[in-house]
Amino acid sequence: MVRSLLCLGACVLTIALPHQGRAQGPASAGPDVSMKTLADKLGVKPSPNAPDDIEIGRSVTTSLASPEKIAAYGIAGMHEGARVTITRTAPDRLRVEADEMEPVSARAAVTLRVAADGSLTKAPEKAPAKPPGR
Numbered sequence: 172m173v174r175s176l177l178c179l180g181a182c183v184l185t186i187a188l189p190h191q192g193r194a195q196g197p198a199s200a201g202p203d204v205s206m207k208t209l210a211d212k213l214g215v216k217p218s219p220n221a222p223d224d225i226e227i228g229r230s231v232t233t234s235l236a237s238p239e240k241i242a243a244y245g246i247a248g249m250h251e252g253a254r255v256t257i258t259r260t261a262p263d264r265l266r267v268e269a270d271e272m273e274p275v276s277a278r279a280a281v282t283l284r285v286a287a288d289g290s291l292t293k294a295p296e297k298a299p300a301k302p303p304g305r
C-alpha cells in the first residue's frame with residue numbers, strides 16, 4: 172500500500188511540475204519571418220489558417236497572386252493561381268517552390284536568404300556533388 176502511494180505521488184509530481192527546458196534550442200532562431208511580409212514581397216496569397224510566422228522546419232502553401240513579384244526572385248513563367256510552397260530550411264533561409272498544371276505543367280524553385288532586417292536575396296544554389304573517383 173505504501174509503495175503504491177509513493178509511486179502515485181511520484182507520478183503526480185512528474186506531471187504537475189513544469190518542465191525547465193527543451194532538448195533543442197528555440198525553433199524560431201534567426202530573423203523573424205512574418206507571413207504577411209513574405210506575402211507582400213513574393214506576391215502570394217496565404218490561406219486564412221496560415222501561421223503568422225514561419226518557424227524553422229515548417230512550410231506554408233500559398234497561391235500566386237502577383238507573378239511579377241515572384242519573378243524578381245528568380246521564379247519566372249508562373250501564372251496567377253499557381254501553388255507556391257514556402258519552407259524555412261534554416262534560420263536565415265527559405266526554399267520557395269512554385270508549380271502549376273494549367274495552362275502548361277511547370278515547376279520552379281529558388282532558395283532565398285533572409286537578412287536581419289527581413290530583406291530577401293537569392294542565395295546561390297549548391298553545386299551538384301561530384302561522382303566519386305573523379
